[in-house]
Structure formats: structure tokens, C-alpha cells
Amino acid sequence: MAENEPKIISFLCNWCSYGAADLAGVSRMEYPSNIRVIRIPCTGRMSPKFILAGLNQGADAVWVSG
Amino acid sequence: MKNFLEHTGIEPGRLHFSWISSAESTKFVDVVKKITHEVKMLDPANKRYVKTEPKVD
Amino acid sequence: MKEYTEKIREIAKRLLNDGTVDMVIGFRKGTLPMMNQPHIATCTDSADELMWDSNCGLNLANYVTDRKEKIGIVAKGCDSRNLVTHVIENKIKRDQLYIIGIPCSGMIDHHKITAMFDTDITSVKESGESITISGNDFSKKLIKQDVLCENCAACTHRNPVEYDELVADLVEEQTDVDPYESVTEIESMDAEEKWNYFEDLISPCIRCYACRNACPLCYCPTCFVDESTPQWVGKSQDPIDVRTFHLLRAFHCAGRCTDCGACERVCPMGIKIREFTKKLNKDCLELYGWEAGLSLDERPPLDTFKTDDPDEFIK
Numbered sequence: 001m002a003e004n005e006p007k008i009i010s011f012l013c014n015w016c017s018y019g020a021a022d023l024a025g026v027s028r029m030e031y032p033s034n035i036r037v038i039r040i041p042c043t044g045r046m047s048p049k050f051i052l053a054g055l056n057q058g059a060d061a062v063w064v065s066g
Numbered sequence: 067m068k069n070f071l072e073h074t075g076i077e078p079g080r081l082h083f084s085w086i087s088s089a090e091s092t093k094f095v096d097v098v099k100k101i102t103h104e105v106k107m108l109d110p111a112n113k114r115y116v117k118t119e120p121k122v123d
Numbered sequence: 124m125k126e127y128t129e130k131i132r133e134i135a136k137r138l139l140n141d142g143t144v145d146m147v148i149g150f151r152k153g154t155l156p157m158m159n160q161p162h163i164a165t166c167t168d169s170a171d172e173l174m175w176d177s178n179c180g181l182n183l184a185n186y187v188t189d190r191k192e193k194i195g196i197v198a199k200g201c202d203s204r205n206l207v208t209h210v211i212e213n214k215i216k217r218d219q220l221y222i223i224g225i226p227c228s229g230m231i232d233h234h235k236i237t238a239m240f241d242t243d244i245t246s247v248k249e250s251g252e253s254i255t256i257s258g259n260d261f262s263k264k265l266i267k268q269d270v271l272c273e274n275c276a277a278c279t280h281r282n283p284v285e286y287d288e289l290v291a292d293l294v295e296e297q298t299d300v301d302p303y304e305s306v307t308e309i310e311s312m313d314a315e316e317k318w319n320y321f322e323d324l325i326s327p328c329i330r331c332y333a334c335r336n337a338c339p340l341c342y343c344p345t346c347f348v349d350e351s352t353p354q355w356v357g358k359s360q361d362p363i364d365v366r367t368f369h370l371l372r373a374f375h376c377a378g379r380c381t382d383c384g385a386c387e388r389v390c391p392m393g394i395k396i397r398e399f400t401k402k403l404n405k406d407c408l409e410l411y412g413w414e415a416g417l418s419l420d421e422r423p424p425l426d427t428f429k430t431d432d433p434d435e436f437i438k
């Protein structure tokens with residue numbers, strides 16, 4: 001692989017960032033394909049367990065967005 | 067959480083938080099670009115937290 | 124310490140006799156030196172077993188969780204802060220408790236003392252500020268101040284914050300100590316050094332979960348380490364699993380830990396577990412000006428929102 005393509009696990013809130021991601025898609029905006037999106041019902045659903053589980057199963061980074 | 071993970075030796079760039087409203091698709095794209103860029107800057111060999119097969123001595 | 128013991132027995136008997144409480148939770152002499160056991164006295168006879176010395180380092184708040192009875196409880200500074208935390212978290216009602224406050228002068232560290240001698244210690248006697256350790260063929264006098272638990276040596280809340288009765292006059296609080304000295308030291312390391320520091324720290328861990336069981340904060344019906352669907356943390360001794368356990372355990376105590384040192388005290392491998400929780404305590408103090416268990420009226424930082432909360436970490 002020529003370039004380092006990291007995997008970024010993204011936890012997106014259904015009502016905020018997930019909506020933004022959807023809108024970005026509908027508007028045909030381009031963004032890097034390194035993110036792997038997991039939709040959560042609310043950022044309040046987030047738990048430190050998820051972050052550690054993401055990292056120890058091989059993610060390069062974790063992104064939490066509300 | 068971020069402070070704490072860094073304290074125990076995980077690099078700062080491996081955990082990100084942000085706040086984007088559902089109308090801010092441009093901000094979403096910007097943040098994705100920025101984070102991807104930052105993570106690419108990190109050395110992939112430093113992924114310390116990955117669980118490997120258990121060692122058998 | 125003899126006065127403490129007598130006073131505790133006297134109060135306990137009075138409370139049990141006049142029916143103020145159904146039980147008194149305190150300590151009794153353990154079968155091994157430096158290992159006092161928690162004791163629940165339900166009648167005046169068993170109240171005679173209650174005692175107090177410098178080996179009562181376990182946290183008794185652990186034994187009141189979800190109880191329905193009226194409870195008298197012997198509490199030093201840290202126990203009382205944990206009782207306050209319990210009340211705030213609705214694990215017990217304040218009017219169920221009759222807190223017998225102990226102004227505390229610190230507990231002695233049995234790990235330190237055991238490490239000083241090669242052979243078994245058969246008795247540890249205490250008088251005033253000195254401690255006499257003896258075994259089969261030796262006897263040595265130590266100054267209590269030198270063998271205090273690390274958290275006691277740097278404790279700034281020796282007097283109980285919440286109590287119904289005191290067994291003695293309040294002691295003077297220490298002001299010239301820095302509980303976060305080692306945290307500051309670790310903060311100055313780079314990521315790799317930090318990683319290696321904690322790798323060394325937890326390498327002896329045998330995952331016995333004694334630290335979790337001794338901790339008054341760990342009262343979840345099912346602990347995350349016992350969950351199997353999904354399984355968040357592996358049950359092996361893999362260094363990553365061990366680290367995940369310690370990180371999550373510590374994080375669950377964020378903003379709640381009173382640095383009572385029960386976790387370190389019970390660790391069979393002598394791991395300095397407080398290195399994890401201390402960092403979180405320091406962050407809570409710096410970011411939110413919060414120390415756990417000091418007031419019954421204030422909510423802890425992680426379950427409230429204030430407009431002036433620091434948010435530099437959010438983009």
C-alpha cells in the first residue's frame with residue numbers, strides 16, 4: 001500500500017453528526033473514506049468501553065461526534 | 067477520557083471529539099478531512115492498544 | 124488508640140440498646156497481624172469485639188450499599204466521604220445512617236512493613252506514634268509516620284466530613300502535602316514512556332478483582348468484566364486485557380474516588396492501582412474544582428452540565 005490509509009471508527013449521534021453526514025452525502029460532497037461510521041441513538045449512549053473496544057480491535061483512531 | 071488515555075500512553079491523536087449539528091454538512095466534511103489528516107500523520111507502528119494473539123511461552 | 128476502641132464500643136452499645144440502629148459496622152481484630160476484619164455488630168455482646176487501630180484501612184462504606192436497616196457505621200475521613208457519595212448516588216439514605224466519626228491519623232501500609240522483613244511477622248503492637256513489629260526471632264520499633272499508606276501520608280481530609288458523633292477531638296489536617304506528586308511526574312513523560320510506565324505497573328496483575336471488590340464505588344450488579352454478550356474485555360492475562368480492565372475500572376471511579384486506598388491495600392501483588400485514579404482525581408480538581416464526597420448538596424461533575432464547563436477537547 002503506497003499510502004497509510006488509517007481506519008477511523010466514528011461514533012455519530014443520530015440527530016446531529018449522522019444527520020450532517022447524511023446531508024453531506026445528499027449534497028454530493030467529497031470527504032476521505034477512512035471513516036467507519038457507527039450510528040448511536042444519542043451521544044449519551046457513548047461509553048468508554050466502546051472507545052477501548054474500538055482501539056483494541058485494530059482501529060487507528062476513534063472519533064466521537066455529537 | 068481523552069486526558070486519561072493520553073496519560074496512560076496512548077497518543078493524543080487517536081481519540082477525537084467534535085460537535086456538529088445536522089445542518090452543518092460542510093463542517094462535517096471539514097472535520098472528517100482534518101481528523102483523517104491528523105491520523106495519517108501518526109505512525110501506524112505506534113498502534114499500541116491493538117490486542118494481538120495471546121502469547122504462549 | 125485504646126481510647127478510640129473504648130469509645131466506639133460504648134457508642135455502639137448505647138445505639139444498639141436504645142434501638143437507634145439495627146447494626147453497627149466497624150472493625151474487629153483479624154486473624155493475622157495488620158489485617159483487621161470488617162465486623163457487623165448486631166448485639167451488645169458482639170459490640171465488644173469492635174476495635175480500632177492503625178490497620179483499619181478498608182473502606183466500610185462498601186458494606187452499606189442498598190441496605191434497608193438503620194446502620195451505625197464507624198467512619199474515618201475517607202469512609203465518610205464515600206458515605207456521602209453513596210447518599211448522592213441513592214445507594215443509602217442519610218437518615219438510615221448514624222455515622223460514628225473517627226478523626227484519623229493515617230493507616231499503616233502492610234505491604235511496606237511485610238517487605239521490610241524476610242520472615243513472618245507474628246505481632247504488630249502500637250503505642251502512640253511508634254509501632255513494634257515482632258516475629259519469631261526479632262523485634263523492631265518503627266515510627267508510624269514512616270510506614271503510613273501513601274494515600275494517608277498525603278491525605279488532606281483526615282476528619283470525617285459528615286458525622287453524627289465523634290469518638291475524639293478533630294485532628295489537624297495536613298496542608299503541606301501534594302497528593303498528586305507522582306501524577307505530575309508521569310505527565311511530564313512522552314507517550315511511549317507513559318505507556319511503558321503503566322505496562323510495568325500492571326504487569327504483575329493476576330486479575331483477581333480484589334481492587335474492585337474492596338472499592339465502595341464498585342457496586343454495579345454486573346461488572347463490565349463479567350459481561351459476556353458483548354464481551355468488552357477479555358478474561359485473559361493479555362497485557363491489553365489487563366490494561367483495558369484497569370482503564371475502565373479507574374474511569375468508572377472518575378469524580379467519585381476519594382483516594383481511600385482500599386484498592387491498593389487489598390492488592391495481593393502490591394500494584395500501585397491509585398496511579399490510575401489519582402490522575403482522574405487531579406483532572407476533576409483542575410477542570411471542575413471537584414473533590415468527591417465533600418458535600419451532600421452538590422452533584423458530581425460527570426452528571427451535571429454547567430455552561431462554564433471546560434470544552435477544549437471538543438472541536
